[in-house]
Amino acid sequence: MQSLTRQSTPEAWIDLIFSAQAVARGAVVRRKATWVAREIGRDRFIAEVRQRGFHLVETGGQLIVICNPGGLRVIC
Numbered sequence: 001m002q003s004l005t006r007q008s009t010p011e012a013w014i015d016l017i018f019s020a021q022a023v024a025r026g027a028v029v030r031r032k033a034t035w036v037a038r039e040i041g042r043d044r045f046i047a048e049v050r051q052r053g054f055h056l057v058e059t060g061g062q063l064i065v066i067c068n069p070g071g072l073r074v075i076c
Contacts, residue, residue, distance in 0.1 A: 010039065014048055026068040031065075033061050
C-alpha cells in the first residue's frame, strides 16, 4: 500500500481550501476528516473556520464548512 504524504505546507493547503469558488459564494466546502487531520490537523482547521466566522459540521467522517457567517438552524 502506498503511503500518502503532505504535498504542500499547511498554509498553502488552507489558502487552497478557502480560495475555492464555493467559499466566495457562501456555499459549502466538504473534506474528509482524516485528510484534514493529516494535512493540517483538526484543531488548526477548526481555528481557521472559526476565524472566518463560518460554521463547521461533522457527519459520516466528513467535515462540512458552511461558508456563511449568518445564523444556522438545523431543521432535522
